[in-house]
Amino acid sequence: xxxxxxxxxxxxxxxxxxxxxxxxxxxxxxxxxxxxxxxxxxxxxxxxxxxxxxxxxxxxxxxxxxxxxxxxxxxxxxxxxxxxxxxxxxxxxxxxxxxxxxxxxxxxxxxxxxxxxxxxxxxxxxxxxxxxxxxxxxxxxxxxxxxxxxxxxxxxxxxxxxxxxxxxxxxxxxxxxxxxxxxxxxxxxxxxxxxxxxxxxxxxxxxxxxxxxxxxxxxxxxxxxxxxxxxxxxxxxxxxxxxxxxxxxxxxxxxxxxxxxxxxxxxxxxxxxxxxxxxxxxxxxxxxxxxxxxxxxxxxxxxxxxx
Amino acid sequence: xxxxxxxxxxxxxxxxxxxxxxxxxxxxxxxxxxxxxxxxxxxxxxxxxxxxxxxxxxxxxxxxxxxxxxxxxxxxxxxxxxxxxxxxxxxxxxxxxxxxxxxxxxxxxxxxxxxxxxxxxxxxxxxxxxxxxxxxxxxxxxxxxxxxxxxxxxxxxxxxxxxxxxxxxxxxxxxxxxxxxxxxxxxxxxxxxxxxxxxxxxxxxxxxxxxxxxxxxxxxxxxxxxxxxxxxxxxx
Numbered sequence: 355x356x357x358x359x360x361x362x363x364x365x366x367x368x369x370x371x372x373x374x375x376x377x378x379x380x381x382x383x384x385x386x387x388x389x390x391x392x393x394x395x396x397x398x399x400x401x402x403x404x405x406x407x408x409x410x411x412x413x414x415x416x417x418x419x420x421x422x423x424x425x426x427x428x429x430x431x432x433x434x435x436x437x438x439x440x441x442x443x444x445x446x447x448x449x450x451x452x453x454x455x456x457x458x459x460x461x462x463x464x465x466x467x468x469x470x471x472x473x474x475x476x477x478x479x480x481x482x483x484x485x486x487x488x489x490x491x492x493x494x495x496x497x498x499x500x501x502x503x504x505x506x507x508x509x510x511x512x513x514x515x516x517x518x519x520x521x522x523x524x525x526x527x528x529x530x531x532x533x534x535x536x537x538x539x540x541x542x543x544x545x546x547x548x549x550x551x552x553x554x555x556x557x558x559x560x561x562x563x564x565x566x567x568x569x570x571x572x573x574x575x576x577x578x579x580x581x582x583x584x585x586x587x588x589x590x591x592x593x594x595x596x597x598x599x600x601x602x603x604x605x606x607x608x609x610x611x612x613x614x615x616x617x618x619x620x621x622x623x624x625x626x627x628x629x630x631x632x633x634x635x636x637x638x639x640x641x642x643x644x645x646x647x648x649x650x651x652x653x654x655x656x657x658x659x660x661x
Numbered sequence: 662x663x664x665x666x667x668x669x670x671x672x673x674x675x676x677x678x679x680x681x682x683x684x685x686x687x688x689x690x691x692x693x694x695x696x697x698x699x700x701x702x703x704x705x706x707x708x709x710x711x712x713x714x715x716x717x718x719x720x721x722x723x724x725x726x727x728x729x730x731x732x733x734x735x736x737x738x739x740x741x742x743x744x745x746x747x748x749x750x751x752x753x754x755x756x757x758x759x760x761x762x763x764x765x766x767x768x769x770x771x772x773x774x775x776x777x778x779x780x781x782x783x784x785x786x787x788x789x790x791x792x793x794x795x796x797x798x799x800x801x802x803x804x805x806x807x808x809x810x811x812x813x814x815x816x817x818x819x820x821x822x823x824x825x826x827x828x829x830x831x832x833x834x835x836x837x838x839x840x841x842x843x844x845x846x847x848x849x850x851x852x853x854x855x856x857x858x859x860x861x862x863x864x865x866x867x868x869x870x871x872x873x874x875x876x877x878x879x880x881x882x883x884x885x886x887x888x889x890x891x892x893x894x895x896x897x
Binding site for chain 2 (some may be wrong): 405406408428429430432434436437438439440441442443444445453454457458459499
């Protein structure tokens with residue numbers, strides 16, 4: 355598969371403090387690479403290096419197989435949103451996009467502007483000044499700027515920030531559709547569940563070090579599963595019954611039983627039968643999968659990493 | 662070259678749509694109109710051009726050029742600009758070209774407006790030679806003041822805004838007013854525009870070469886520092 359983004363030993367040191375430490379990652383064509391990290395982990399620093407806004411202390415960046423250097427036409431293949439996207443406040447959505455189309459040297463700028471406005475669903479706000487846009491629509495304008503030249507690589511820093519639920523779904527569908535067309539997407543976000551629905555691969559960075567890279571499939575296998583049992587009688591009694599049958603169970607804060615035993619997760623009907631035979635009625639039996647947020651926090655807390 | 666022209670066109674559009682440009686023009690016209698009560702054309706046009714050699718040039722031009730740079734920080738659009746596939750040198754050049762172009766246009770509009778107001782007010786003793794003399798001097802003092810904007814654009818970039826460069830411009834005006842009548846004046850870049858105008862009755866370029874060289878060095882140092890800063894500085 356064609357490598358679209360590759361970093362090799364990327365290190366950035368500011369005032370003696372290591373912000374990035376030997377980060378090497380690869381994003382292939384058509385992938386949506388979710389980049390997770392706490393605030394200050396180094397996500398935005400990597401994005402700024404990928405966009406040439408800052409230079410790494412050491413290490414290299416390759417886009418579409420070519421080493422990133424000053425000049426060249428690599429930037430024409432990249433669209434981006436860096437943190438909150440801002441636009442010229444006195445210009446309308448359409449005028450802002452025309453400015454960017456002109457700087458990018460897009461010949462049929464009118465067609466490109468109309469097309470991208472429609473793509474991000476901003477038609478109703480095309481003549482609205484940027485300063486009068488809601489945060490969500492400002493975010494869509496940022497996305498439109500990133501997409502106006504039909505880039506092969508999209509680098510997005512928190513693109514669903516400030517969007518309402520409908521906006522989040524719309525952006526998710528748009529990014530998925532772009533990915534299916536072969537666009538490579540490198541995306542950082544703190545909305546972890548959104549990332550788990552969107553990304554095909556996930557990288558976790560903590561204190562400047564890339565801790566883990568996993569595919570969505572691997573994540574499915576790695577994340578812990580547990581059985582939640584809701585009982586009408588006291589949970590303690592039900593727990594004792596389960597313990598007798600060899601299942602370790604604990605009582606959660608909301609009075610339910612939580613069983614981590616893999617046999618219980620695979621065969622919840624056996625747990626159900628066991629409790630029913632003991633005369634303990636159930637009102638809920640549910641297999642719960644560990645969420646990305648929990649997986650992320652477990653990964654990060656288990657790796658203090660070095661400063 | 663085509664890219665540079667496109668970026669200049671974009672920078673021009675940004676300036677045309679800014680209230681700073683039209684506010685500056687309104688102020689220039691108001692100030693020119695206020696001086697229309699002078700006794701003759703020589704005094705009137707001399708005063709108009711003197712204002713461009715001092716406050717309207719030193720501060721007015723600085724406001725426009727620092728706005729062209731500083732607004733990108735104020736509107737937080739700089740990071741988008743930096744990541745565009747256009748060299749930073751071209752962005753700097755385009756901003757300088759667009760803002761300098763408009764400074765000259767505003768100066769010329771003000772001069773034409775002054776002529777119009779002068780005729781309406783019935784100021785006596787007009788002559789084409791006199792008008793041409795002051796028009797040429799206006800162009801020369803404007804050019805000198807534009808060169809003096811080199812440090813202004815550097816300060817706008819360095820301080821990430823327009824407050825510091827505008828404060829700097831006011832400070833240079835004060836220095837110019839204080840040091841102007843002294844022997845040191847001809848070596849102080851901010852005094853050179855008004856000394857140029859003051860001596861212009863004897864020659865088109867009345868000052869010693871060293872004075873013009875000081876202006877050129879000041880401008881070149883400012884623009885080179887700006888270019889280097891945009892080219893080399895980390896933009897966090």
